[in-house]
Amino acid sequence: MSGAPEPGYDPYAFEPFAVTVDLAVFTVRGGALHVLLIRRGQEPFAGAWALPGGFVLPRESAETAARRELAEETGLPQQVVADLHLEQLRTYSEPDRDPRMRVVSVAFTALVPDLPEPAAEGGGDAAQARWLPLGQAPDLAFDHAAILADARVRIRSKLEYTCLATAFCPPEFTLGELLAVYETVWDTVLDRPNFRRKVLTTPGFVEAVPGAARLTGGRGKPAALYRAGPATALHPPLLRPEGPTR
Amino acid sequence: MSGAPEPGYDPYAFEPFAVTVDLAVFTVRGGALHVLLIRRGQEPFAGAWALPGGFVLPRESAETAARRELAEETGLPQQVVADLHLEQLRTYSEPDRDPRMRVVSVAFTALVPDLPEPAAEGGGDAAQARWLPLGQAPDLAFDHAAILADARVRIRSKLEYTCLATAFCPPEFTLGELLAVYETVWDTVLDRPNFRRKVLTTPGFVEAVPGAARLTGGRGKPAALYRAGPATALHPPLLRPEGPTR
DNA sequence: CCAAAAGTGTTGACAATACACCCATGA
DNA sequence: TCATGGGTGTATTGTCAACACTTTTGG
Numbered sequence: 001m002s003g004a005p006e007p008g009y010d011p012y013a014f015e016p017f018a019v020t021v022d023l024a025v026f027t028v029r030g031g032a033l034h035v036l037l038i039r040r041g042q043e044p045f046a047g048a049w050a051l052p053g054g055f056v057l058p059r060e061s062a063e064t065a066a067r068r069e070l071a072e073e074t075g076l077p078q079q080v081v082a083d084l085h086l087e088q089l090r091t092y093s094e095p096d097r098d099p100r101m102r103v104v105s106v107a108f109t110a111l112v113p114d115l116p117e118p119a120a121e122g123g124g125d126a127a128q129a130r131w132l133p134l135g136q137a138p139d140l141a142f143d144h145a146a147i148l149a150d151a152r153v154r155i156r157s158k159l160e161y162t163c164l165a166t167a168f169c170p171p172e173f174t175l176g177e178l179l180a181v182y183e184t185v186w187d188t189v190l191d192r193p194n195f196r197r198k199v200l201t202t203p204g205f206v207e208a209v210p211g212a213a214r215l216t217g218g219r220g221k222p223a224a225l226y227r228a229g230p231a232t233a234l235h236p237p238l239l240r241p242e243g244p245t246r
Numbered sequence: 247m248s249g250a251p252e253p254g255y256d257p258y259a260f261e262p263f264a265v266t267v268d269l270a271v272f273t274v275r276g277g278a279l280h281v282l283l284i285r286r287g288q289e290p291f292a293g294a295w296a297l298p299g300g301f302v303l304p305r306e307s308a309e310t311a312a313r314r315e316l317a318e319e320t321g322l323p324q325q326v327v328a329d330l331h332l333e334q335l336r337t338y339s340e341p342d343r344d345p346r347m348r349v350v351s352v353a354f355t356a357l358v359p360d361l362p363e364p365a366a367e368g369g370g371d372a373a374q375a376r377w378l379p380l381g382q383a384p385d386l387a388f389d390h391a392a393i394l395a396d397a398r399v400r401i402r403s404k405l406e407y408t409c410l411a412t413a414f415c416p417p418e419f420t421l422g423e424l425l426a427v428y429e430t431v432w433d434t435v436l437d438r439p440n441f442r443r444k445v446l447t448t449p450g451f452v453e454a455v456p457g458a459a460r461l462t463g464g465r466g467k468p469a470a471l472y473r474a475g476p477a478t479a480l481h482p483p484l485l486r487p488e489g490p491t492r
Numbered sequence: 493c494c495a496a497a498a499g500t501g502t503t504g505a506c507a508a509t510a511c512a513c514c515c516a517t518g519a
Numbered sequence: 520t521c522a523t524g525g526g527t528g529t530a531t532t533g534t535c536a537a538c539a540c541t542t543t544t545g546g
Contacts, residue, residue, distance in 0.1 A: 017263050061341060104308070104350070106339065194535070218544085219495070420525085440508070440509065467526075
């Protein structure tokens with residue numbers, strides 16, 4: 001931004017750029033990683049699935065726009081959207097990525113717990129918003145398939161060296177649920193006792209909830225409940241096995 | 247980008263956004279981390295130091311624009327700019343970050359070896375480009391101080407789990423030079439024998455150069471020469487000590 | 493009683509540290 | 520011959536993976 005082409009640079013001299021945001025919002029559901037997609041109602045790519053997102057308004061930052069669009073386009077509860085931890089993935093700026101005009105898009109990722117019956121069919125703008133498993137994701141509009149692939153790579157590696165996995169869990173969760181998050185996202189199997197030790201000995205990763213224990217699916221010993229701790233980084237990291245996936 | 251406000255969205259309906267790039271280019275010089283800055287020749291912030299960068303042209307991607315601006319504004323050799331490994335840091339989009347108009351900026355980081363007598367005073371556009379040590383960096387224009395701080399955090403952690411440190415070194419380098427990169431960027435002291443083992447036993451981090459050995463500063467045993475290997479990730483990571491800095 | 497899931501204990505392989513020591517060179 | 524930086528060896532320490540085993544629930 002430092003060197004304007006001309007001293008009296010005219011904002012309208014060039015073909016204008018539009019700036020948009022796109023969101024890759026993930027959740028873990030039934031042993032599979034899901035992403036929140038919407039069905040496009042208009043051209044281009046009418047009828048195709050796409051990542052939620054939209055134009056940044058003149059007085060918004062990209063992050064503000066991301067929250068607004070997420071609330072408008074998907075049926076996610078206001079509280080969820082407001083508290084959401086949004087992380088910039090990267091910005092996509094290839095000249096022809098949108099057939100209409102020059103569009104530069106700032107992509108974000110976010111992780112949410114498995115919501116009771118989420119997003120889908122929210123009122124208003126939410127023409128159609130659905131959680132779809134990554135395995136059977138349809139073709140996506142624009143370059144959204146590439147964005148989604150980048151986002152997936154990012155969150156897989158983020159689980160290694162941050163405490164972000166708790167974002168996939170409800171406010172109170174068992175270590176079994178947390179383990180399932182890792183196994184689902186990494187598509188691997190971890191040793192339960194070792195995982196448990198690693199999580200509990202990392203200061204600030206999780207903290208025990210004073211209240212009583214809870215039963216999981218019914219069977220088995222009731223598990224203790226934990227909350228996400230104050231830590232954000234994971235030092236040393238929790239490395240994923242590099243062997244065969246699952 | 248999915249949900250245009252109106253079906254027949256008019257590209258000129260809104261106040262246009264300008265899209266720029268900013269570059270945080272680092273090098274290691276004389277035991278200190280340096281960043282490449284330019285002196286602004288025009289308002290706003292005329293006379294202030296700033297990160298190199300500028301407007302993205304209508305048919306450019308952000309990365310293409312970054313290379314072009316870097317070549318134009320600094321005296322960096324064409325070959326260096328062409329081969330440079332550019333990495334997106336993040337995009338800065340606060341509404342008032344530029345007093346002139348709405349400017350969204352895509353920030354990049356890059357690492358280069360200590361060039362003989364670098365950038366400074368290159369011909370043409372390069373009004374004034376200089377390497378300045380991070381310790382005594384002046385106030386920067388716009389929000390560039392924040393961008394620079396973010397970039398510094400990023401490269402410090404990147405050294406832990408990638409092989410990027412070799413980008414600070416010339417094509418052929420000694421392990422002592424590589425060690426100095428880590429010690430400088432992390433502002434810490436590492437155990438030389440252990441560092442050596444770690445680097446050499448990580449497959450693809452560095453590879454020996456068949457030719458003979460070279461003397462370093464004059465004194466001491468001549469060191470063997472190495473090249474950067476094909477690996478990009480560092481598994482397991484090379485963790486920086488968390489103790490007191492240096 | 494059995495299956496299933498939570499949770500504890502123990503062991504061995506391996507990796508990282510700390511540090512002693514030798515080598516080759518310039519002055 | 521001494522200071523300096525390159526390079527090797529080794530003991531200790533700590534961490535992690537593997538796996539046997541106990542505990543507590545539902546059916």
